[in-house]
Amino acid sequence: MTPKIVPAMLPVDYARLGDDCVALEKGGADRLQWDIMDGQFVPNITYGPDVIAACRPLVSLGFEAHVMCRDPEWMVPKLVDAGCDIIIVHVEAMRQPHATYQAIRKAGARAAIALSPATPVSYIENVLDLVDLVLIMTVNPGFGGQAYISTMEPKIAAARAMIDAGGYDVEIEVDGGIGPDTIAGAAAAGASVFVSGSALWKYESFGAGVTDLRQRAAEAAGG
Ligand code: DX5
Numbered sequence: 001m002t003p004k005i006v007p008a009m010l011p012v013d014y015a016r017l018g019d020d021c022v023a024l025e026k027g028g029a030d031r032l033q034w035d036i037m038d039g040q041f042v043p044n045i046t047y048g049p050d051v052i053a054a055c056r057p058l059v060s061l062g063f064e065a066h067v068m069c070r071d072p073e074w075m076v077p078k079l080v081d082a083g084c085d086i087i088i089v090h091v092e093a094m095r096q097p098h099a100t101y102q103a104i105r106k107a108g109a110r111a112a113i114a115l116s117p118a119t120p121v122s123y124i125e126n127v128l129d130l131v132d133l134v135l136i137m138t139v140n141p142g143f144g145g146q147a148y149i150s151t152m153e154p155k156i157a158a159a160r161a162m163i164d165a166g167g168y169d170v171e172i173e174v175d176g177g178i179g180p181d182t183i184a185g186a187a188a189a190g191a192s193v194f195v196s197g198s199a200l201w202k203y204e205s206f207g208a209g210v211t212d213l214r215q216r217a218a219e220a221a222g223g
Pocket residue numbers: 008010035066068139140141142143144145146175176177178195196197198199
């Protein structure tokens with residue numbers, strides 16, 4: 001499977017957000033990840049469904065919402081209406097995670113469970129039949145530009161083993177500190193979708209970054 005490179009819509013030029021979306025699509029990104037933060041679940045605030053909806057008509061790329069908000073259930077239908085086809089919610093942020101993943105599917109989107117670094121991988125066990133993607137955070141959520149937490153690699157491998165043992169068709173995505181020096185470790189551990197923010201923006205072009213990161217991931221995965 002060809003590794004997917006997903007820009008994090010965090011280090012964007014907020015005064016020219018739409019232009020960044022178009023440039024990222026031209027650069028070959030596989031989809032865009034919108035980092036929604038409420039200042040409660042994480043100590044940062046970004047944007048909500050209305051901003052995502054404004055960018056939806058500008059590109060044909062898939063949109064995934066990474067919801068870093070407490071009790072995010074109410075936002076699910078708004079994110080679907082805004083044009084998100086994958087909704088990623090943190091298991092730590094909800095009172096009834098199983099019900100929320102069911103609700104995301106019922107709303108017509110693909111559901112994804114996100115695990116912050118301290119959350120055991122066992123938390124995915126009872127929802128693998130409900131989700132299409134597992135997001136393993138390789139930083140503590142809330143900010144871009146943090147250092148990759150390499151001790152998450154055994155967790156990635158354990159998630160891969162659980163998914164394969166159960167015969168599930170579930171992607172593993174990693175997010176946080178993913179760049180040219182770290183993507184290989186995550187890919188070798190079993191991730192196939194890679195979110196990159198600050199590292200991608202450091203390349204001379206989005207196209208160069210997407211191509212380089214995808215190639216590094218493919219080589220590490222034995223592709
Ligand atoms: C963190 C965000 C991530 C991340 C991406 O809360 O969810 O998307 O910061 O930015 P980098 O790649 O700079 O870590």
